[in-house]
Amino acid sequence: MARDPRYDILFEPIRMGPVTAKNRFFQVPHCNGMGMSFPSAMIAMRRIKAEGGWAVVCTEETDIHPTGDMSPLVEGRLWDDRDIPVFARMNEGIHLHGALAGIELTHTGPRDACLYSREAPLSVAHVPVYAGDYPVQARAMDRTDIRNLRRWHRDAALRAKRAGFDVVYIYCHAGSSLAGDFLSRRRNDRGDEYGGSLENRVRLTRELLEDTRDAVGHTCAVVLRYVVDDQIGPDGKADMEESRHIVEMLAEVPDVWDVNVREWRRDSMPSRFGPEGSQEEFIGFVKKLTSKPVVGVGRFTSPDTMVSQVKRGIIDFIGAARPSIADPFLPKKIEEGRIDDIRECIGCNMCVSSDFTMVPMRCTQNPTMGEEWRKGWHPEIIAPRKSDERVLIVGAGPAGLECARSLGNRGYEVVLAEGRDDLGGRVLQESRLPGLAAWRRVRDYRVQQVQRMPNVETYLESKLSAADIRDYGFPKVVLATGGTWRRDGIGRYRATPVPGLDQVSVFGPEDVFAGVSIPGPVVIYDDDRYYLGGVLAEQLRLKGLEVTLVTPASDVSNWSHATLEQGWAEERLYDLGVAIIEKHGLVAAGKGAVTIEHGGSGRQCSLPCASLLFVTMRLPNDALYHDLQADPARLEAAGIKSVLRIGDCFAPSTIAAAVYSGHRCAREMDEPPGGDVPFKRELIALEQAGS
Numbered sequence: 001m002a003r004d005p006r007y008d009i010l011f012e013p014i015r016m017g018p019v020t021a022k023n024r025f026f027q028v029p030h031c032n033g034m035g036m037s038f039p040s041a042m043i044a045m046r047r048i049k050a051e052g053g054w055a056v057v058c059t060e061e062t063d064i065h066p067t068g069d070m071s072p073l074v075e076g077r078l079w080d081d082r083d084i085p086v087f088a089r090m091n092e093g094i095h096l097h098g099a100l101a102g103i104e105l106t107h108t109g110p111r112d113a114c115l116y117s118r119e120a121p122l123s124v125a126h127v128p129v130y131a132g133d134y135p136v137q138a139r140a141m142d143r144t145d146i147r148n149l150r151r152w153h154r155d156a157a158l159r160a161k162r163a164g165f166d167v168v169y170i171y172c173h174a175g176s177s178l179a180g181d182f183l184s185r186r187r188n189d190r191g192d193e194y195g196g197s198l199e200n201r202v203r204l205t206r207e208l209l210e211d212t213r214d215a216v217g218h219t220c221a222v223v224l225r226y227v228v229d230d231q232i233g234p235d236g237k238a239d240m241e242e243s244r245h246i247v248e249m250l251a252e253v254p255d256v257w258d259v260n261v262r263e264w265r266r267d268s269m270p271s272r273f274g275p276e277g278s279q280e281e282f283i284g285f286v287k288k289l290t291s292k293p294v295v296g297v298g299r300f301t302s303p304d305t306m307v308s309q310v311k312r313g314i315i316d317f318i319g320a321a322r323p324s325i326a327d328p329f330l331p332k333k334i335e336e337g338r339i340d341d342i343r344e345c346i347g348c349n350m351c352v353s354s355d356f357t358m359v360p361m362r363c364t365q366n367p368t369m370g371e372e373w374r375k376g377w378h379p380e381i382i383a384p385r386k387s388d389e390r391v392l393i394v395g396a397g398p399a400g401l402e403c404a405r406s407l408g409n410r411g412y413e414v415v416l417a418e419g420r421d422d423l424g425g426r427v428l429q430e431s432r433l434p435g436l437a438a439w440r441r442v443r444d445y446r447v448q449q450v451q452r453m454p455n456v457e458t459y460l461e462s463k464l465s466a467a468d469i470r471d472y473g474f475p476k477v478v479l480a481t482g483g484t485w486r487r488d489g490i491g492r493y494r495a496t497p498v499p500g501l502d503q504v505s506v507f508g509p510e511d512v513f514a515g516v517s518i519p520g521p522v523v524i525y526d527d528d529r530y531y532l533g534g535v536l537a538e539q540l541r542l543k544g545l546e547v548t549l550v551t552p553a554s555d556v557s558n559w560s561h562a563t564l565e566q567g568w569a570e571e572r573l574y575d576l577g578v579a580i581i582e583k584h585g586l587v588a589a590g591k592g593a594v595t596i597e598h599g600g601s602g603r604q605c606s607l608p609c610a611s612l613l614f615v616t617m618r619l620p621n622d623a624l625y626h627d628l629q630a631d632p633a634r635l636e637a638a639g640i641k642s643v644l645r646i647g648d649c650f651a652p653s654t655i656a657a658a659v660y661s662g663h664r665c666a667r668e669m670d671e672p673p674g675g676d677v678p679f680k681r682e683l684i685a686l687e688q689a690g691s
């Protein structure tokens, strides 16, 4: 298909100092949980981005010296020459596809505690380190330290060049890099030529940029990543006037400006709390002050939004982390006029969680993310079918839909039977809750894909029994029948049912999905600890009910710290007037009240409660599986050779896990078993004995 001429502008080459990007698609630095710990995985992931058409593919933040050691975070590392080969291999792959390779060099100063290197962290002033409440302080840098920092940056830039990079970053973000902390009026209290006046505070950033240009600027573009609302005024609010002055002062110094906003939770705004393109109001001024190209992000997945931002002079480059994770082939698909094939990011930030959990990144929309090397999974290529056996998939939630899509791509004849009157399972239901509309994309992308496949037939309102499945007589049966929330309080905190449940009205999330009338006051007991308890509280409160959310966790929606949603969620619940009780478990239910206890002290109190809504854990809907397996002779007589369970029907988990499970089932259909360790591992090479 031909590209829509409206999008031609996105494919214009852009000059960046000594190099030229082939189009406007710029994969900005992003963490991935692979970095220096799983380098082969990281390399394969970046190479695929280049293959997918991104003009620039960057590393994650990369530390340049042991005094800026980001451990235990898994990021990039360029301390000495021995770190070059990993990047050289990555860049070879990136260049193969005509893309430019970028590296984000940084010294994070007091953000990190140098837990691996055990060096004393460096800082603009004496301060406790910012991350993780570690009992570690960073020490104020003297002039020698500053000279050393400049040398380390310069050496790192030279190494980057030797590794084949075309684009070298200086990172300027207060709280996340020394350059940013020096720039910050709030953090910089120095009395020397690096503190006080704005000119002095800008000095270090300017020097780092000039040193980098001097070292590698004739072959590499020098990028300044600048957080535009970092400058905090005396009133505690962003001082955009000062930010403006900074951009004016450095306007022509870098070859490219990569601009974004303060705090990761705002920069990677979850879709629950902000729309596509939400940074525009903050970054919009930068392009007016410089002749250099500007990169900006905003979870851009719509080519129309991208074009609009370029045409209105907000940005020159479509910066993307999450959209490039959800769909590494996003540029190619726009270029080839395949807009419907774009797998749009849903803004759930499951990818971000991998930075905190320090394991290879996963993505709700893209099940191949992080599996490119260890399982050899390509986001756009899948092996043709190995048999003619037809497959019956029961249940069209994220697992069933993804399995149908991928088996369909392999060429299998597939029947997808869904009991309800629409496809999508839990995703469809949850996407109707406040803030979760974008999550529907998990369903929409797959439905739209399978509906175009002549070899995939979909049946609605087809709730199948074991007898129905036997009647179909397909050799392969895949059960994707989901899970059901418990309604007895058992979860992490309790291993036995809550006593007294016969005296109170008990509900589960399915009742809210179904619009069942729930009388207040409502107590939501959230021992699931991710998003759903908080979202249901929001929903019921918006209906005017009195809602108390009780959780044994230390924070409401505790796990959503990892997805950068927690702070926003807590704020929203407080604003709505939901009462939040943390660190408490549910002990008993009675007439009109429940008893809760403080997890640490065991102190008890009671709460008024007409309705008790449990969000604790789910059980798999696997009755069909057991029915079928109970009679192997009839199964065989029906010609059914295998019955597999996927997604929540096998083990209830996240939507990302369900999609992954459906994809894996399709990849492994008719393949030999993968062995006890079903993927390639990266093992650390031992040094020579005695060395």
Ligand code: ADP
Pocket (backbone or CB within 6 Å): 394, 395, 396, 397, 398, 399, 400, 417, 418, 419, 420, 424, 425, 426, 427, 462, 463, 464, 465, 480, 481, 482, 483, 621, 624, 646, 647, 648, 649, 655, 658
């Ligand atoms: P997952 O996250 O594992 O994909 P979901 O709960 O989202 O699971 O989806 C399961 C889907 O399976 C639901 O849409 C449900 O209606 C459907 N389903 C459950 N049992 C049957 C059945 N016996 N026949 C057909 N569809 C079923």
Ligand code: SF4
Pocket (backbone or CB within 6 Å): 321, 322, 323, 325, 326, 344, 345, 346, 347, 348, 349, 350, 351, 352, 362, 363, 364, 365, 366
């Ligand atoms: Fe987008 Fe979620 Fe995938 Fe991250 S995990 S790229 S937020 S869909």
